[in-house]
Amino acid sequence: MSKGVISTAGGGWLLQLLVVVLAAGLQAAVLCGAELQYGFYNTSCPLAEALVRKTVSDAFAEDGRVAAGLVRLHFHDCFVRGCDASILIDSTIHNVAEKDAVPSQTLHGYDVIDAAKAAVEAVCPGVVSCADILAFAARESAALAGNITYDVPAGRLDGTVSRAVEADLGIPSADSDLAQLIQNFTFWGLSPEDLVTLSGAHSFGVAHCPAFADRLYNFSSSSQADPTLSPAYAALLRGACPEEGSEGAVWLDLVTPEVLDNKYYAGLVLGLGLLHSDQELMAEANLRAAVEENARNRGWWAAKFAQAMVRMGSIQVQTAGEGEVRANCRLVNSSIFPRRPAASS
CATH class of the missing domain: 1.10.420.10 (Peroxidase, domain 2)
Incomplete structure (x- = not known):
């Protein structure tokens, strides 16, 4: 269950905080169900989260702005086709991908995800999805830039489709009015409070x-x-x-x-x-x-931000039989989908 642990100064809000944390855990359990699991890579790739943490931490030490970039990448990914790392796929001569859509053209942090993927692939080739790495990277960014920590359930597979037109239509624009924003969030199962x-x-x-x-x-x-x-x-x-x-x-x-x-x-x-x-x-x-x-x-x-990030990261995830584990986060695999390792017990 999501712990939603927040490192902040103590105060009169402690009891409220405990209530929110418990609610977060219950909500996360409902959302994740059999699809996503905490500690998913404990057996198949036990160093996965630590390697992502180190990669993000190193990048943050060089440029603190990378944290905001990674959180925004995760948001843009989840609001188009769900959290399937489709935002990371490069355009080709045959297809304009999400990252080249108008709302995505100022995104950054792709190089950090590439580095994290390379570090994980060196230890556990073909095991950890780019979608999970992106979710882990956003979590690490929240910890580094805001001292907000929470557990991330994993088990996402990577999508094989990325279309700019879907991002143009699906990502809330800076000039959206409140009704449009609520409609967009509701479409993905998120509430006005999540907004x-x-x-x-x-x-x-x-x-x-x-x-x-x-x-x-x-x-x-x-x-x-x-x-x-x-x-x-x-x-x-x-x-x-x-x-x-x-x-x-x-x-x-x-x-x-x-x-x-x-x-x-x-x-x-x-x-x-x-x-x-x-x-x-x-x-x-x-x-x-x-x-x-x-x-x-x-x-x-x-506390609410921690639980909302877990909810957002669970949007329409692809699991066994629906996607792949990309060898390169920028490219769709050309071969048959790799087998997904069994989740840790």
């Missing part, structure tokens, strides 16, 4: 100017900038993105831009949500209340 919780991943990393430029210039006939955006923040952003079409990038969170924490929610309350889709979380009373609670209580949000 608020997982949006906390926007507390680290950057967004590029084209993703929010329409909030800064000629927003409407009566307003130059989006009125839900703090005027002072809008002026700051116009300095970073001086005109529409600028290719610059801005931190998603002004306060702790490289830390996975709850400062993002405090920003939303103050009108500092960078993307329209971020600020939309304040458009409905119940979700606004959830944002405000997350802003007040880091431990409460962190």
Whole structure:
């Protein structure tokens, strides 16, 4: 069961935290069932998770921004065809893959996944899927950038299809309204509360100017900038993105831009949500209340984030008989699917 253990300072929220952790474990058990298992590689490749951890840790030491990139890769993967590592497949002359879709063109961290896969293949060839490596890498990123730790069930197989058009249609855009966001999350079995919780991943990393430029210039006939955006923040952003079409990038969170924490929610309350889709979380009373609670209580949000990551990582996974273990995460195997090793008992 998912432990959802959070390393944060103690406080009055401890009892609430324990309730959330227990609920996370029960929910994870329902979601994973016979499909995914904790400790899946304990027998077939016992060093798998440690090797991924070391690879991500080494990359993070060189560039802390890689953590946000890996979490975002996992999200983009799961929201198209489920968590099957289809985001990692390269385009060919016959097919434009997900990674070249418009919503995916600023993603990064592929080289870290390649390195982790190589390290695992050197020890356990043909055993550990790229989809599991990506889920492990996102978990390690949350631990390194936010001191949030949780167990990841494994047993995913890799998909063999990756189409840019599906990512263009399936990934929520930066200008999505609240109804569109809820519909997108509901389609994948995630709740509006999951939407608020997982949006906390926007507390680290950057967004590029084209993703929010329409909030800064000629927003409407009566307003130059989006009125839900703090005027002072809008002026700051116009300095970073001086005109529409600028290719610059801005931190998603002004306060702790490289830390996975709850400062993002405090920003939303103050009108500092960078993307329209971020600020939309304040458009409905119940979700606004959830944002405000997350802003007040880091431990409460962190516990929910841990369990929501496990739920997201369980979306429409491919298991025995449905996919393959890619030898190279960027390429679909050309031979018959390798046999999946039996799960650890």
